Amino acid sequence: QKEVEQDPGPLSVPEGAIVSLNCTYSNSAFQYFMWYRQYSRKGPELLMYTYSSGNKEDGRFTAQVDKSSKYISLFIRDSQPSDSATYLCAMIYHDGNQFYFGTGTSLTVIP
Amino acid sequence: DGGITQSPKYLFRKEGQNVTLSCEQNLNHDAMYWYRQDPGQGLRLIYYSQIVNDFQKGDIAEGYSVSREKKESFPLTVTSAQKNPTAFYLCASSIDGRGYQPQHFGDGTRLSIL
Numbered sequence: 001q002k003e004v005e006q007d008p009g010p011l012s013v014p015e016g017a018i019v020s021l022n023c024t025y026s027n028s029a030f031q032y033f034m035w036y037r038q039y040s041r042k043g044p045e046l047l048m049y050t051y052s053s054g055n056k057e058d059g060r061f062t063a064q065v066d067k068s069s070k071y072i073s074l075f076i077r078d079s080q081p082s083d084s085a086t087y088l089c090a091m092i093y094h095d096g097n098q099f100y101f102g103t104g105t106s107l108t109v110i111p
Numbered sequence: 112d113g114g115i116t117q118s119p120k121y122l123f124r125k126e127g128q129n130v131t132l133s134c135e136q137n138l139n140h141d142a143m144y145w146y147r148q149d150p151g152q153g154l155r156l157i158y159y160s161q162i163v164n165d166f167q168k169g170d171i172a173e174g175y176s177v178s179r180e181k182k183e184s185f186p187l188t189v190t191s192a193q194k195n196p197t198a199f200y201l202c203a204s205s206i207d208g209r210g211y212q213p214q215h216f217g218d219g220t221r222l223s224i225l
Contacts, residue, residue, distance in 0.1 A: 008151065032211050043115075043201055043216035044154075051211070088153070090214075097142075097161065097208055098169070103153035 003027055006089055006102030015111050019076040023089035023102045026070065030091040030100070033065050035074045038086045038104065047087075048074065079109045113138045115217035117202050122222045124189065124196060132187045132220045134202035140215075142208030143185035147171060148199040148219075157200075160185055161208035189222060197223050 006023045013019055021035075032051055036044035048063035050056045050072075056063045062075040072091070076083055089102040115136045124130045136143065145157040156169030160179040174193025179185055189196045199221050203214040 004153075006153075032213075034213050036216075041219070041221070043117075043203075043218045046213050046215060049213050092211075094211070095209075097159065097167075098156060099154075099214060101154040103151060 003100045004089065004091060004102045007105055008103055010106040010108060012108045012110060013079055015079060015081060015109055017079050017109075019079050019083070019107060019109075021074040021076075021087050021089075021105050021107070023072050023091075024070055025072075025091060025100075027093075028067065028070060029093045031094040032092050033063070033072050034090040034099075035061075035063055036088040036090060037083075038088060040085075044088055081109045081111050084108045115202055115204055115215060117200075117217035117220050119220060120218070122220055123225045124222060125225050127191045129188055129190050130222065132189070132200055132202075132222070134185045134187065134217060135183055136185075136202075136204045136217075137183060138204055138215065139182075140204035140206055141182070142205045142212075143179070144203040144205075144214060145169075145175070145177065145185070145187045146201045146203065148201055154201065157187065159208070 004025045035048040038044040053065045053067045060077045064073040086104040088104045090099045092099045118133045142161045144159040146154040158177045160166035176188045201219045202217045205212040205214045
């Protein structure tokens, strides 16, 4: 079983839709959770960074962590064509030195 | 502008040849990382370094080598022993390599076999 599971998609939504992206994980020791956005032929850029359980909001983006279910989500409100990219989740133990990445979900927002 | 610079953007390797991918950062970060990204497999860690003159193997270090002689630089050599080198290579850095510091990435080098 992989440490981190992420549905690869592809996911296609109309402009203005609410998008929900998800990852599940197997190890309850993960403490820090990140979402990255990766455009084609570019490196991942950090979108959201959360610690332990709860929600964090930044503009149109909300990151949610449910440690009891070992489940994290990224919500995108009022999605735009510029949100079309691959979204990667990542996580790490408190005293870890290695990040564990999901395989990424490909999102297309159709104008 | 602070960031991570990877070069070249595209690289071609002949059979039996070693090639070196460059990674430079001006973020004053202590920790640096090399990942390989293949379709459907996500990011796999090749090597990482948390301090100058020290580095550790990641999950897929075979066929690769690194050096960390300067804080700003962490070059990756893909040796002829790496039989399937075609991939997108990403360099990353973080402040000090501790778990609660997120990683920041360069824009990658795409390596192909001639």
